[in-house]
Amino acid sequence: MAAGCTTVFPVRDYDLAATLDSGQSFRWQAEADAWVGAIHGRWVRLRPVPDGIHAETARPQTDWRWLADYLQVEVDLAAVLARFPEDPQLREAVNACHGLRLLRQEPWECLASFILSSTKQIVQIRQIIAMLTARHGEPLPGPTGQPTLHSFPDAARIAALSEPELRACKMGFRAPYLHATAQAVAGGKVNLAALPGLPLAAARAELMQLPGVGRKIADCVLLFSCGFAEAFPVDVWIARALQELYFPRRRANARRLERFVATHFGPQAGYAQQYLFHYMRTRT
DNA sequence: CTCCAGGCGCCTT
DNA sequence: AAGGCGCATGGA
Numbered sequence: 001m002a003a004g005c006t007t008v009f010p011v012r013d014y015d016l017a018a019t020l021d022s023g024q025s026f027r028w029q030a031e032a033d034a035w036v037g038a039i040h041g042r043w044v045r046l047r048p049v050p051d052g053i054h055a056e057t058a059r060p061q062t063d064w065r066w067l068a069d070y071l072q073v074e075v076d077l078a079a080v081l082a083r084f085p086e087d088p089q090l091r092e093a094v095n096a097c098h099g100l101r102l103l104r105q106e107p108w109e110c111l112a113s114f115i116l117s118s119t120k121q122i123v124q125i126r127q128i129i130a131m132l133t134a135r136h137g138e139p140l141p142g143p144t145g146q147p148t149l150h151s152f153p154d155a156a157r158i159a160a161l162s163e164p165e166l167r168a169c170k171m172g173f174r175a176p177y178l179h180a181t182a183q184a185v186a187g188g189k190v191n192l193a194a195l196p197g198l199p200l201a202a203a204r205a206e207l208m209q210l211p212g213v214g215r216k217i218a219d220c221v222l223l224f225s226c227g228f229a230e231a232f233p234v235d236v237w238i239a240r241a242l243q244e245l246y247f248p249r250r251r252a253n254a255r256r257l258e259r260f261v262a263t264h265f266g267p268q269a270g271y272a273q274q275y276l277f278h279y280m281r282t283r284t
Numbered sequence: 285c286t287c288c289a290g291g292c293g294c295c296t297t
Numbered sequence: 298a299a300g301g302c303g304c305a306t307g308g309a
Contacts (some may be wrong), residue, residue: 023290118291124307125290172305178290235290239287255299277290 003060005121010052010250011073015099020046022278024224026113026126027105028227029135029154038133038149040066040106043142071231072104080229083268089245090265093279102271103224104229108185109152110225111207114217115178116171131169136161158182177212196226223270232261232269239240241280
């Protein structure tokens with residue numbers, strides 16, 4: 001294959017803006033008609049085009065599989081939606097968010113990002129992560145005239161930082177959680193790369209050993225970076241959505257909500273969750 | 285000013 | 298088992 005800095009992924013039903021800006025990933029920056037980001041140690045610009053997604057890198061690529069995998073362009077969205085349960089609430093969310101997809105992110109960046117997400121608004125999560133990468137990531141080669149992007153600092157790098165250095169990135173009480181989890185991952189106590197090969201419950205239990213990682217953050221990592229499409233993170237937005245859409249008359253406690261999501265949404269529950277989440281956040 | 289944000293860990297009942 | 302509270306920080 002010839003090396004080049006651009007390619008087009010032919011794909012239908014892909015809303016790039018909704019997907020990159022729906023709270024599953026925190027580093028994509030909007031330009032006039034494109035998105036710029038740093039993934040897999042590379043500067044990338046993505047642009048929606050009529051027949052798919054146009055991609056541009058700073059350095060020539062001979063193999064674009066890393067990006068095709070990240071974007072999940074091979075996923076047949078219609079087949080995913082076909083396995084959703086038939087209920088009017090979910091149908092409404094799907095109709096409102098046509099082309100919304102799930103990404104497949106790098107596990108460490110995903111885990112660290114969601115440790116930093118607790119009781120923060122998405123805007124602030126983005127600010128914390130921007131500061132962390134600018135200060136402690138490696139500068140990436142990019143086009144001249146563009147602001148320099150940085151790689152996400154790996155677990156060993158964050159483990160080697162002091163807690164005050166982390167707190168200086170405005171992450172507050174999350175600093176000791178991120179630090180201790182970075183040490184556990186860098187030290188091999190949890191092997192993130194092995195999680196996709198485990199049964200869902202075992203992979204979840206592995207993640208929940210880590211400090212600062214409970215059920216919700218574990219499910220985010222399982223869904224957004226490990227390929228477990230049935231993982232269903234329940235945050236305040238989703239809890240509110242389930243309460244309002246499915247239990248409008250009586251108050252449902254956490255236990256009841258957990259049983260409902262485990263039985264109602266099926267094998268593509270994680271996709272359903274993303275539609276409900278985006279629908280709740282964007283409806284007027 | 286108060287309230288709350290893609291929670292978690294620990295402490296009470 | 299289930300619920301309450303503190304934790305930093307900043308925006309509404």
